[in-house]
Amino acid sequence: MTSSPAATASGSPLPEPDASSFAHARPIAGQAEWYKRAVFYEVLVRAFADSNGDGTGDLRGLIDKLDYLQWLGVDCLWLPPFYDSPLRDGGYDIADFRKVLPEFGTVEDFVALLDAAHARGIRVITDLVMNHTSDAHQWFQESRRDPQGPYGDYYVWRDDDTGYPDARVIFVDTEPSNWTFDPVRKQYYWHRFFSHQPDLNFENPAVGEAMIDTLRFWLDLGIDGFRLDAVPYLFEEEGTNGENLPKTHEFLKRCRKVIDDEYPHAVLLAEANQWPADVVEYYGDPAVGGDECHMCFHFPLMPRIFMAARRESRFPISEILAQTPAIPESAQWGIFLRNHDELTLEMVSDEDRDYMWAEYAKDPRMKANIGIRRRLAPLLEGDRNQIELFTAMLLSLPGSPVLYYGDEIGMGDNIWLGDRDGVRTPMQWTPDRNAGFSRCDPARLYLPAIMDPQYGFQTINVEAQMNSTASLLHWTRRMLEIRSRYAAFAIGEFTDLGGSNPTVLSYVRHFDGVGGLDGEGPHTVLCVNNLSRFPQPVELDLREHEGAIPVELTGGVQFPRIGELPYLLTLPGHGFYWFDISGEPEQQ
């Protein structure tokens, strides 16, 4: 056995870079709880813009496109992992927490990105996988080489593979067990995901410290927060399924305390693909306003939105929102229509799983839509009305919306690339070579740009849509701008109105004036969504708002005053309305 060069013979810890070795990004002007108001934009560094012509997007390329993102009106970028990695799991297999994947750039480039984004009022968060590392990580290499050394206890090692039998195997199709034998150390190591991703041993206090130091490293450089990956699995315990254990919550509370004490501007977003009633655990104690993660994704909402439109019924959405518990004061949901990594239906309550499967099993198209990763536009058959309706719901339902790069121009996917890569093709900037993404030889692109007649970059690209105010891109920008003007969309109380027509979803968002920006008074918006492709009337009980004159938000047109009788609206197929119903407009 030969020791790796980085390993120290003496058994002293590996040297790791320190934040003081780098310049720090200038901070962004402070706004408390900014994440509650923010529109997030998930951008894949690899897919956005290539600055050096090697065919792969990079941090410098992303910096060049910040003006575009500022123009669009997004508030925070979410970057999936850009750390050094052997890339056997899309970068979620991290080989060095303090190094950037060389093809993306350097830590210095990342600081430059933070600085340039902050200068434009845009924040940046990234994924951090705390549960495990790549087997290529030095910690693991040291751990298997030297059981007595400083990293000997960094991973979960056993002499046999019988421990934690109640923890399910998540990737059943590729992993026979959660234990894998290591021929070097001659012991078994524990892994909840792939066997090339050994789980860190959080029972070892040094591991918790090392992860918190990793947080500090990036926070010192100026990052605005983390999406914490695979959080339910940090700790394991005999006789349990190894998910959501109390010790895991204790550790998250420790992380939150570091944030609150040292980096109060930063946000923690939990990736816990679970039912809302269970996910709320990850916000922590409501009595203190939440003391774990600031945000969690609301996973079941997305398939429900698709199901509602397919069934032309508001019930799938209304039901899931009625089952969503209240969240602590400092907390906010994250909601999305699509992202890089599709959800599954596995993590739902039994009753709801029965319900969803009863619906999905009878409908081959719905099954396919949920399992396969596809982009929004092709899922909706390129129907502009539906794309707008879905986006309008995303921007007005409770939670901070997360847009997926390219969906603002209605980009398509490439099903021939397989379900992972099909939605990760180069961003389409122009009708020119390589969609304006890279100046490399097209054969060198990390993935080919989409070229089909409907969604290809000749047709769908930023440049063309910038030039036409009727484009989806301009529409999206206008909607983001409207949303930003009304705190109610982000933090208003949500009330489902029901109504006479089951195909229409109507709700009110009421902002009581507390916790807004300077000069933001109480206000109320009314959102009405026609889930059917046919024109529909709906009668709404708006007696609580009697006397108000609804003002439609995209055009400013006044609608008839709300009286004591049910308020009648008619909507075109897949139409929607946003109204300000705060009161009577001042007389001119």
Place this chain on the structure above:
Amino acid sequence: MTSANAGSDPGAAAQAAPVSDTDLVTLLAGWLPQQRWYAAKQDPDAVVGITDRNLVAVAGEHDLHVTVEQVLIEVSGSHGRSQYQLWLAWQPEGTGAEEHAGAIGTAGGLSATDALLLPAVSRLLITTVADAAALGPVHAVREPDADIDITAHGMVIGAEQSNTSIVYGHSAILKMFRRLEPGPNPDAEVHRALAAAGCRHIAEPLGELIGPVGDEEAGRETTLGLLTRFYPNSAEGWAMALSSVRDLMAEGDLRADEVGGDFAAEAHRLGEAVAAVHADLAGAFGGRSADTDELRRILDDMAIEARSAAEQAPSLTQYLPGILAVFEQAAAHAASLQLQRVHGDLHLGQTLRTLTGWLVIDFEGEPAKPLAFRRSMQSPLKDIAGMLRSFDYAAHQPLVGGRPDAQHVFRAAEWAARNSTAFCDGYAAAAGTDPRQAGGLLRAFELDKAVYEVVYEHGHRPSWESIPLQAVSRLINAGGSL
């Protein structure tokens, strides 16, 4: 006399009616036929008589600006006799009441309005239930754990109902029964029994208004109004089914199981809900099995009805032998029939999709039948048949009045079959017995219902007559049923 005087001496006012019976009858003559719940609209021979008048509150009391009178009238005519409940509000003429919704007319210097439309009166009614109080001879009971919000504003909903329902905010609905009969009101009786059984598929009852129904047997009471929990974010099964059918009809080449608006999963859950309600009804009121004679009698009655139907609706004549054969066959094959309390008038319009699943509402039973029948033990197959007929109506309703189109007719049949099957599957899964295995009896009940519908449509909506008529034809052809 003015209502203001009455207010100063409530004791005296309780005896003094605002206007004479004769004046009241004249006043009602023009108003009654415009009311949806009034059954004798078309009857030129209908005679209206006053049976009872109760001053329940006078202006000045309970923050009221009107005097409120509960009036029972008896209407006799070609359809027999029935009794109705009215709530009238009186106030001096010229105060603008004449222009309000629900204005009835004026007599003796007073204006009369339908009191149930007045916010002050709806508030009075819910407070009375919440306090388990009395208004003259009208008194209230409140369910022990009922959560009643008396501050919620009342609003009368949709005119297209057989009773008058007041919705209070988002919390409660008070159904004021229009037609009264002495004795327990099945809607209230069943709601209470099912709630006690812990049934999750009904609207929770909150309380009742009770009062005398003063005909010959003085002292007999009945439910005047039933207060139940309101489900603000709900939709009628009928509306849901229609949007599904509409979705299917808009497609050229997609089948019922391929379109987005597929209703089958809902129909399946609806079947489960109805089975659960039936099980709880049997648990609460008991059940028994009909012997061969009784079964034969039920089928004989169906045959008698069918013969008389064929006389009223000539379109039925050619099918009559086939109809009778189906009843005959059922009598020969079916061994026994389980009887119990049932819904009695079940169709998609009596189901509500709420955020927590399906509810069955309105347990009054078959509207035209006497109380004793509505409270009697019947076959649950009758309810199932009612649902299957409703699926058939929902499927074909969009085709009414249009040009017949083979494609749409085919799709309609496909939708009805798919959802009927899903409903029966759901029912069978929850009940443990499949209603389709009842030896031709389900088909007999369906046919009985369809025959009744043909006569009804023939008299009321001739352009709809073909819907049940085609069902009759389908049902009498072997294998045409489920």
